[in-house]
Amino acid sequence: MDTNDILGPVATLVLWSMIMWVWMYATRIPAMSRAKIDAAKMVGGTGKSLDEVLPPEVQWKAHNYNHLMEQPTVFYAVALALAIGGMGGGLNAQLAWAYVGLRILHSLIQATVNRVMWRFGIFALASLALIALCLHAFIGFVLH
Template identity: 80%
Template sequence: MDTNAILGPVATLALWSMVMWVWMYATRIPAMSRAKVDAINLVGTTGRSLDELLPPQVQWKAHNYNHLMEQPTLFYAVAIALAVGGMGGGLNAQLAWAYVALRIVHSLVQVTVNRVLWRFGIFVFASLFLLALCIHAFMGFVLN
């Protein structure tokens, strides 16, 4: 069994995060220009302040990018721990792929239609896969 198989989903989610980063700026910079936002002279502001200035569909990409910097950090940590501990293959790799696939679907929903109930359902389902990975890591590292 390839105990490093779980690193495939890690690399995929990292790359997806960068795809969302590019998509965010590809839509945000032109929107800022249209809104006459003077980015050169902005001081001490956050991306959240742009919620009032830019169309929601533009900001959805930024919000999703921020979401990809939140819970997935736990995924990265547990997946890498499982790989290092020799437990990154088999079921754990499958759970990791399911988590990543659902996070990508979550992104696509958020940046297109942004239906909150759909996003929430996908988020909960993905979180259950992440919870299973966390439990497997706990069982492998603490209970063994």
Template identity: 90%
Template sequence: METNAILGPVATLALWSMIIWVWMYATRIPAMQRAKIDAAKMVGGTGKSLDEVLPPEVQWKAHNYNHLMEQPTIFYAVALALAVGGMGGGLNTQLAWAYVGLRIVHSLIQVTVNRVLWRFAVFALASLALLALCVHAFMGFVLH
């Protein structure tokens, strides 16, 4: 069994995060220009402060990018641990692909139509896949 197969989903989610990063700036910078915001004169603040002045559909990309820096950190840690521990194949790889696929769907919902109920349903399913990975890692490393 290929124990490093779980690294495919890891690389895919990392690349997807960078795609969202590019999409965020490709929409945010023109929106800032239209809003006559001079970034060179900005001091302090956060991207959240732009929620008050930029259209919501522009900020949705930034919000999603932030979401990709939150829970997926657990995914990266557990997936890498499973790979290093020789448990990164089989069902764990399938669960990892399910997690990544669902997170991509979550992103596409959030950055386009941003229907909260749809996002929540997909997020909950992804979270269950991640929970299963965490339980498998715990069982393999702690209970073994």
């Protein structure tokens, strides 16, 4: 068992986050142009302020990108800790792949149809995988 197996899901979610970043700007910049928003004249503000002027389906990508900067930070921390601690293989690697697959599915749902209950169900399943990883790290590092 390779204890670095868990780094595959880490690299995959990092790459997926960058794909969502590209998708966000590939849709947002043309939408801003259509809305006659001159970014060169904008001062301050946040992406959230664009919620009022851009179509929701454009902003869904931005909202998802922001979500990928939230809970996955816990995933990165626990996955790296498990890898460093020699516990990144086996079940922990499988849980990490499940987490990443579910987060990618969550992104695809949010960026396209954005059905909230579908998103929530996928998010809840991903969260359970993350909780299991956190418990395994706690058991391995604290209760060993």
